[in-house]
Amino acid sequence: MPKNLVIVESPAKAKTIEGYLGKEFKVTSSYGHVRDLPKGDLAVDVENGFLPTYEVQADKKAVIKELKKLVKEAEIIYLASDDDREGEAISWHLKEALDLNDSQTRRIVFHEITKNAIQNALQNTRTINLDLVNAQQARRVLDRLVGFEISPILWRKIKGGLSAGRVQSVAVRLVVEREREIDSFDSRSSFKVSAQFNLEKGKVLVAELPRKFETEDQAMAFLEECNGADFFIKKLETKPSKKSPAPPFTTSTLQQEASRKLGFSVSQTMTLAQKLYESGKITYMRTDSLNLSEEAVSAAASAITSEFGSGYSQNRKYKTKSKSAQEAHEAIRPTDFRVNSAGKEYNENRLYDLIWKRALASQMGDAQIEKTIATIGISNSDLHFTASGEVIKFDGFLKVYIESTDDEDSEEQKGMLPPLAEGQVLEMKDLTSRESFTRSAPRYTEASLVKKLEEMGIGRPSTYAPTISTIQKRGYISKETREGKERNYIQFVLANGSIKRTTRSEITGYEKQKLFPTNIAMVVNDFLVDHFPNVVDFSFTANVEKEFDEIALGEKPWDSMIGAFYDKFHLTVEESKLVERSDVNKARVLGEDPASGKQVYARLGKFGPVIQIGNSDDDDKKFASMRQGQFVENITIEEALDLFQLPRNVGVFEEEEVVAAIGKFGPYVRHNGKFYSLGKELDPLSITIDEATELIKMKRTVDANMLIKAFDGNDEIQVLNGRYGPYIKAGKKNVRIPKDQKPEDLTLEECVDLAEKTPEKRGKGKRK
């Protein structure tokens, strides 16, 4: 019977550590926190030193029961939760919940799961640091007070079920402010010039003018200057440069790279990483640390040496720049560098590959690069073109890994320049001046929002993914892909002694999986910024973190820190309760409806953003829901009035009305109770009855192709070919055909029978 019990936070970790220790040790886990403030109640006594009431969470009752049993059998209990604020609190809660006394309890910490580190930790036990525990209690109580005092105000003033908090409200604010920045962005155009010169053997040298022209006239004037000018290599320089590898992954950088390179959402990345961790392929995936254990560094070195040769190995240590990092774990790395595949699950493997490459590259040499820049003079202008190229002299870490960037303008890989000589005269092939436009800051992706939050020290590795999903669940933010719009640009081409001006078009503003705020988010954000500027201030977290640090050092009592915050905070809570609902969600007057002479309003209604024609006391007032992507704060009266043209009676086909409208899934026409989606080329506002009729007929033939079998006298039941194979359509029910039945042989009776045996769709069960 082992006489030592070690309790860590994660079961996967427990399993590994148990392998390192002898028979005298039993290693088990607490599955994270075991006690917390109860869910349904503030549970903080604000009158009494902010005394919190904790309870064992419902899902941890069994864990505590099991732990109690193990404690009884053990002599010494090692509390081995993480070495950070939350970990210290977990140890303390465990000690309280398990009724441990000081003589049987030891606190141990380690920052990597290696045999050495664990054995070392067991030699260096200490007691629980209550100052650190108190810093955690301050953090916990502050978050509870902020969340549970502000959220109910939102329920009353705006809408039920809404929420506010130190982290999520800042995340929403960032997205709202970015959207407004984009809306008010004034795009300027300018003209850049590029040139092509003919070289020997049909080769072409591409060069760019380093400056841009602000106007069309200036660009034109420059091209005219160049017409007939002589071009020559004025200067040829080569410069050595180098590139260094990126550090190994933390949670947030993993989320960013997996998003850019693999297209994963942050929660998808975390689910896959969890699986890799549980199967022992990678180290812990919720970390802010860049450190690698000594064992890992030397394992990487030998893997690199055996794979690429010793010249590629370079021992590196990385230091985090983040002030908020707690570094309780290692960076994310493979547990065994010799393993370069994680098994057969496709996406797990892709993520593992990314982690493996990044960690390995972080211990490899710099890439040595030689840059060549050719400066090209123009006989009758002071300006000059430049052409640049790169030669990789030594690839170093580039052999395995190239980091991607968020920057959409990032330069593509440069090739080598062809052989050139100073003084060489160049023959101009053509010059192109193309209008380009300045771009606003981009909308956030899930991963770039995480990056921003991390930079501001807001949130923790374990909460990035849940925060992103919370703000979507609350209806503040939606992740959408939106089509771009066509935009014209001007282009001049100088070739063969003459300049041609053309107007061309390009698609701009295409957004893939980007975060858009909703109207609710804007109203909530403005309310919070107005009434709780302190809490949604971008540096609020950083400021309170400083105070938590002082508490952790024993320099400040936690209840007085919370007291000082709460006194002011609670006053603003009380003040904000006095604000009228109608002041929070103001209707915007767009103007007058030319048809009726009534006022047109935009506001957030009971069912979402709405346009209203006529005052509230008008019995004939009309409403129309706003469409996706339209905002109360900037919709124009033209756009608003357009909404009233739908639904629109298009005409009559087969004695039934054809109606055009825009639904949840886009524009459609409805006929005889059926919906027909409109293609991009058809507009519900202008579609004619002929076009609609054609569409209906066409969709019917598509349906006819899917039809396997129909029954005379019962048009409720059909056998069809679906996306997932043949199925029976019985009214609104779709029924799978059993494998042993041939769909074309089914009788009506068999179909009815199968349909009746199939239970009603239960839909998505509500989760607790």
Added chain:
DNA sequence: CAGTGAGCGAGCTTCCGCTTGACTT
């Protein structure tokens, strides 16, 4: 894939940070 939008009022919602499965299709 509708059009809806009054007012009353009961009873619900909510935070952040640690952990895994339990749910669906």
